Amino acid sequence: MMSLTTHPHFKFGFSISQIQSHVETSSSMIFKTSRTRRKFQILHPSSSFNSSNLKLHSLRPVVTRVSSSSDSGGTFHDDTPQKVSDDIPDYNASSSPNSGDGYVGLFIRMLGLDNDLSDREQAVDALWKYSLGGKQCVDTIMKSSGSVFLTVNLLNSESDIACEAAAGLLRMISSINIYRDFVAESGAIQEITSLLRRPSLTSEIKEQSLCVLANLSVDEKLRLQIANSDLLPLLIKFLDDEDMKVIEASGGVLANLVLSVANHKVMVETGVIPPLAKFLRTDIEASKIIRKEAQSALLELGKDDYYKILLIEEGLVLVPLVGPGAYKSFRPSLHSWPSLPDGSELNVKQTPKTPSRFGASELLLGLHVEEDEQNSRLEEAKKNAIVGRTQQQFLARIGAIETETENGNSKFTILPWVDGVARMVLILELEDESAVVKAADAIADVAISEHMRSSFMEAGAVKNLIRIIDHESESVRSSVVHALERLSISNDVCKRIESEGVLEHLITLLKNSDANGDLTYMILNILARILDPSKQMKSKFYDAPVNGSKKGWNEARLSTSWQTIQVEDLSDSTFLSRLVEILKSSSFVLQTKAASILEFLTTFESCRDKIVLFDIESALNSIFQHKFFNETESEIEFEEPELQTLETEEAGVAVSCASRLLTRLLDSQHFKKTANISEFTKSLRKILTSKIPLQNKDWVAACLIKLSSQNNLQTPNPIDTDIIIHETIPRLIQQIKDSDSARIQEDAVLELNRIVSEGVVEYNRAVANKGGIFAIVKAVEEGNDRVVEGGLAVLYSLGMEAENHPAMVAAGVVPVLRRIVICERVEWVKALHLLRMLPT
Template sequence: MALTIPTQFKFKPPNLQHQFLRIHVEVFTVRTTNKPQTCYFTSHNHHLRCRLKPKSWFARTTVLPSFCINGGGEVDASPQQSTPSQDNEALRSSSSTNGDGYVALFVRMLGLDHDSLDREQAIVALWKYSLGGKQYVDAIMQFRGSINLTVNLLRSESSAACEAAAGLLRMISSVNVYRDSVAECGAIEELTGLLRRSSLTSEVKEQSICTLWNLSVDEKLRAKLANTDLLPLLIKFLEDEDIKVKEAAGGVLANLALSHPNHKIMVEAGVIPKMAKLLKTDAEGSKVIRKEARNALLEFAKDEYYRILVVEEGLVLVPLVGAAAYKSFRPDLHSWPSLPDGTEIEQSSKGPSRYGASELLLGLNIQDKNANLEEAKTNAIVGRTQQQFLARIGAIEMENENKVNSESSLSQRSTLLPWMDGVARLVLILGLEDELAVARAAKSIADASINEHMRISFKEAGAVNHLIQLLNHHSGNVKLAAIHALERLSVSNDVCLRIEAEGALFPLINSLKHSEISESSTEMILNILAQVLDPSKEMKSKFYDGPVNGSKKQWDARRTTASAENMDEILSRSTSSLQTIQVVDLLDSVVLARLIEILKTSSPNLQRKAASILEFLTVSEQCFDKVISAGIESALEAVFQQRILNEAESDIICQQPELHTLEVEEAGLAISSASRLLTRLLDSEQFRGTINSSRFTKFLRDILKSSIPLHNKDWVAACLVKLSSLSGPNPDFENAISMEVTLFETIPRLIEEIKTSFSPEVQEAAVIELNRIISEGVVDSTRAVAAEGAIFALVKLIEEGSGRAVEAALAILYNLSMDSENHSAIIAAGAVPALRKIVLSQRPQWMRALRLLRTLPT
């Protein structure tokens, strides 16, 4: 007979600090089918009366455990009258095996042959029993099938049964030895199905997700959890109203992030934005959810690509350097405040306040109209104030210092802070004395400088000034980290101006003198110098200061300012960088020899940057003479003889076509920079008299016919034309050069404009120029046009182009139709319907269209 537990019984979690009291139970066997009978469950201080509804002639022995009253784990029922002698007798008659026997009966009640109410009451009792700890879980796990029966109850329609089943699985899975058994019984699949239900109570969600939290501790089970439909559900529960559900979902995701193979599927599911939102907001004051979100994002940040995604969400990776490192912090004391980047603030005509408040509080006594600070400067001030305050009171990393004692483990740990606090914290660390902390902070700055917003934030916070000072640091690791950070920051034109103004070029150029410098350091230094000494930037900066990575607001403001000023004033104010940095004094024979050596022996990437720097230096006449006398001719020959252009010398081309394409593109960039440098040097009569023009002409003609990208051939063609014009009167030679330039540079460029340009004017100009070239009878020009796949673009142009463009396109297609090999391509491009439409509509070009139709086999 099934036991019906009265609804007034209330189970509460036991107090795990108290010993579980055993129960003595008097069981009366009932063998009647007529009347409900009564039996008594007797404990040391309770009589529990339960009514049994008879169902068969076979009596069922059922038990109800009673927990320690003190602490909340009790059965709330009205006690029956009993005498002390009866209680003592009950205690003496209890045996050590009674508890296990009761568990067996409750497990038996979970069977499918019992009604749903019996099963629900049994699972609730077992769940409350398991809350006692591991020994009670062990007692349940002695009976085979207990997990299977519990998992089956997850399909119940009763919320109480689902909650109890998930709660019992949570307790079982908290024991390491039973975790695999829970997963093998299909708990993950059933919990996933349960969590898919549209309406669930918070208690069911909490118990179910906490069970998954326990299972996710096992590395073998993480892949199974991440590859199911569970991941979108967990991400959805991060926005649940119940904070405990949020914490559990965050815990599961944090554990899944511990396995690197799960990162891809988790990132694609959108985990990073959700976790970042929890970390940036207060999350209702929950430290658990913030901790789990931080742990998950820190795991993602170990990957270089995913670290970018984390920073894009407004978080900065900050190294934990230990509270002891901040003891060397000494805040700057100014008689008058300055901005974090070192900019001094002018005092107004009003005198200082009586108590010096205007000297301590930034901007309090500034009344000038220009005192309105930009948002970036304001954020830098706020961030600096907050971090310096924490450092001065000793509150930075106080909690982390208590948890981590070993210096080795601390040197590998990091945290995530909102970008404003993170930027200020990293700049603060740069001013400390701990070399390891400074190097880690500089590396974090490099990692965080992924967009213009972050670069400007670091500049306004004063990072550039600190990093430039670190270029002269005695530690090689600190110096390398500072160079790396400056390289990432120098992508911004604004930062380049600050780097130049703060005198960073002298230590950078001086570093090139050391032959023992690593190739990676050399590449980073050349990157910075190439950004600052960009030959094309000097003129662009006078007329155009375009946005970098979306800094449109700042760009628009500058354009508005520039349009309101006189252009002559802009040109006069934008002085040459050569005058400001006095690069002539910095360029000695050792540095120049180093640049020439890079052109001769280094990779195409370094060759491109070295050629760009040398081109910038040739603006000065003194530098020009030094470059010519340093043996630049042999260096240029080395650049023009790129190994990768000889496609026949390696079998790797067929095996790795992507790698070959990348190498060809890098070689093309180096050749283009060297061609610009050679074009500049050809202006000197001294240089023209020393070089072998025919040798350079051969190199450039071979390059023009090579497979380097088309946009890299423009300077090659320009340099080749200039060489041919300076080599003396030779009509045949000049004609050959002009023809090759036309076939391998001009025609492909014009066709590319016709295909890709969105401007009708550009397309019209390109097709008219292309028609002029073909009409002049350049040898093989029509074959070159057909080989470049221009037929489809020309047919499209006669359908959509302007009148002049249609006329030129028809003329080109007619010339192409003279070769019968092009007929199939012209027809396949859809020329016949387009031509008939022009003829039937009697457009101005209908005669040309009709003549072309007659040449086609239609």
Template structure:
């Protein structure tokens, strides 16, 4: 049989078409296919003489990518590939002469060696360009036979089959055919094998790289078992395999529907490490990793995950924008945050060597700087050097022009320094982007401290006076995210931000978002809970007795201290225009803004107990508006058409606003002037209704305290008969105690709550037992009887005894397993056995 005949060795070379065609990959083929036994000397020589033009073949140029669909440009998502162009019209005829023969030799009835030689020849031929690929695709069965060869045990056969599929999938019109023929599934099975050669992996994954350029096929690849394989290939020793896997993942990330699948598969940590400075990698894998992570970063949550891996999204503003940067030349160096380094010698160096070498040896005490300060110094030095020599962003210029990208990813140290550097430029558009990136990057305390040490706070505060509204809004958003840190919040205050923030707050034209962010910062700086008055007299807010002496000196000069700081606060905060603005916010804003405005007003009361400024404004109407939240009025309406999640959020925000307003009203009641003019009956009615509402329990604390204080204004009343005290007990005290019994991990807290609850019930408060039963406390009480201390057991049995007086509670008491627990107490004659016996007698046992 021909198929089993031994190969014949010829004394001439094969046509150049089959010998010297370059491969798709950067790697050259390490072997050449032998001549088939069924090709005679006459056939090849005749074809060589009559069909081939050696001169034209030898003069072919090599292009980077094959054209798609008859010469159109290939999608940017297609992997790079070196292929010769279609320069000869005779190529299709060559295909007609031999391609059909090679395709027939792919049949399952031929010898595996012949099939291998045929697929290698077709692979080489396909590298001639789109016309050669069209000639191959004229035979419908070729694709299925090629995919079948992926199951071969021969590595060379699998490599050639995957290489041919890679060439075919380069043409857009054939991508769908390749996918429908089952190539994705077969490649998945192939890559699941052990001990595959790098060449087979590369050709197979590059085929997927081509297919993933089609949006419809991305979902199919991402939902298959391919993702774990691709992520594993990122750790492969062969750089070509890494690049191909990164390219496929970058293409998959182009479809937002794949983002969740990619993130759950753990792609972010794997790709992020290629962008770290201490990890080696080619430019291609870095580019593909960056493309994938930037696509994932478009989602706010996934952007946080990217930043947590040590990368910061930084805007690309163009190298020309950095020409306006003019570094400050100091006679003595300072840290990026403005802290001046203490001079250890009054005699200057003759050649400035002491200043130059200051970073190597700061002083004789060998004081080591914190890591954040070291990173800030190194990052500033590197970025300023790149800006001054004009080398910054040079590596991104071509990429940006081609794909229109506006962001890049830099490691923390470089990214933070780059963003702070952009804040110092004159380009307002660049400053706007940098401020937005800073706000996005402040995801945790570590990032906020890094920006503080890099000097971002000073530049952001200075930009609050910008005439560009968009810049001021972005800067305010950045400061709001930074102010979450108490340390950074103190620096913002020390930089003089309060005056500028209040001036912006006075502007009636600012947007709701601008007002909210501004109030956020002010509420954190002027937080009454931080006991700001005492902090003013404690010296510098950033002062530290440990570490850098120079930093301590600088912080002392910048910190708020003594009466000077108090007078400064009074000057800018105790302004009738500011107070009127805050009261106006109480009247007409959202619950979130109302809560922050109430917090700032409370701070004003703390620093000015006389409340002379408050007497000139109608603060009662503001409090009245807060206490009459729309969401509480809707409780009586039909809630079936409401979104449950949205409704719960609205109730939570309303509760926080009401709690802040109640705390403010409680402080206001300390003033006799305010007590004399307030309508206490009206506010008592409002607060009593709020106490009975469904706002969260933790928001009712100050409501209850304010109610008690309002009730005391009309004189003392018996505790049990006072309706206000009774309602506070039913709707605040009892639910709070039951919550402690259910959720507290402290036995002492549980014991105190049970004893207090027993005291309330034993005093005969009306409806107390019903309120306790409705809170679902029976099961926790039975558990405490079995596990608690003696006093806890006694109080728990007493509460259950009072609950058992109502027969409606009997099923719940029995279902909680009370009877066996009580019987053990009686049989063991514990101190509480008589109480347990009385309770058993009341139950239907």
């Protein structure tokens, strides 16, 4: 008998290479041989594939075969011939595609741990090639129990070929819905995690392994498992890989993981936003696939308001999709003289040449900018605004700004901030009401930083918003005011809004709005920023350059407010009565805004006289006599601490603004004759003893002093004493405790010594009750000779009361006094007397 060449582990009449070749031949009958360069392929769903949820295979190109010796590929179908290996020849299409199925079990047995690594390597490579035949081939492999476990085990191999083939086979198996759980239960996620941690891996192994994770992450519960493992840092690291296919595979996994809201927190904390955001910037070269995956992932994260802020910090903005039909109403000015997006004229030189019949001269006109004048060169912000407007208008004109299928059913897209800002401003110019509402609301959401607010101003948002602020649609008006309110946070943008003549529109809207509605709140916010009495005060006393401007504050302020404000509009009786009505019956927040605006209006005599006629006294008393200041301690204790703190702060700000308004009104002779000064004094003295923040008591105390000069009635408790006890002493103690300036601390100690030296018992008790003993002892220990002298005087006065001794000893005054006596510092004799006075 002729001898046969046999493998030591198998008694067959042919070699392993012959079996593998036969299986490759059988599986290749459903492939078409082509010697082309390696390229991407898209897996198309068919009746044999349940691929409705296969994000990786249905949305992104994948490589069916990656090999160091083969660079071929093609488009994959279940029944379409495809190239597998350059070593496999063409076969007759009429051959049976199942002729190699009988060897599948053999190769699976060859995966056994008792076989040589080289045999297991050839077996898994043959099974991978066979699985590329589609679902029918994968089903055949899965009939043999243990195939997945043995394949997962090969991921531990030190052979790159074995690892690549094992990952490729798992990729094909996990692409079938019914086998996905089985792959995960076989420990594939853990083994792939260990594999990807290796310091050196080929790009092919990385890609195949990441594609397995992409297939598994289609399942909700598997997404949670992957995100809560050590894979996230690895996935983020692979976004910086040199091979774009590895980057795309990693992006595909992240795009799947982000579909589960439960993963968002851990993904953001791991740092997924910055590396994904870079692929959407214009200065980064990236494939269309990774851009799509990054956009998909960031859109999901952008649904959270906090994560939306992180996107803006990375230079991206969410832009509403309004539909391509909305842009049909856009009509750009093709033959107008060029201007900046914000509406200001562009400083260019006109030439007498005849305009080009194609409009080229108008298009290039803006490139000839005069540079003779010092400030004629365009700032960077203006350049960005011009670039963004030009790009978006071009896309709108050619009908490519949005497509019907852009981002599927998403309501937003993500753009770099230059394009996003220009796109939103362009939408404001459309006729579609719903589109305008979306753009205005998006501007309000994005305007969270000074940079973004300034960018919208330069792009022309202010001009367009004010143009439609009187729109007949209530939703448009509300959204426009919302956007202006957020933009007006910036002082520069607020000046621009004011210069565009918005006051008349806001006054009209306020007169017709609900007294306690959201629109009223936003209008009052804008008005309070424009008609800010503190700015007026600075304009009188401060005339230095502001924010790098060559103009002083006074000149800059006069160039806006006093030139654009029309006293006739502000003195409108309906407008003033509405402000008084808000002051009388609204929340502390609205009362604060109304009081601030009314304080500004008292600057104008015509406004002040009308305000007095609208029962302003009753409105002020509604704040000063609010139930908040009449609640007992027991009633306050039942409130939640957070709500109690918030209400206290709001009440303090409202009372402070109302006190400033009352102080201004006391300059009116008519008001002084008609107002009940005694009632105001009684209310403010009670407020002075309340728990509102100390900084809010400044204007209460100032108003009380002015009231006392108007009140001829004698009161049993002088107002000056109340102010010193409840405002001056707490303020001085706070300065001694918290001030970083030695000069301020020294002045506070000396002033406190002057007050205590008056000999009023209530002053000493106030110092002790407000924690002054501990603050003074620390100041004496660390201060200079003047602080020591003044502090010892205060402590000596407090030491006259025995009830203060425990607090002084607890504050550590004894060792401090001993050091002063031993060193014979200033006032060491007084320190010695104080030591003898204290208990030992």
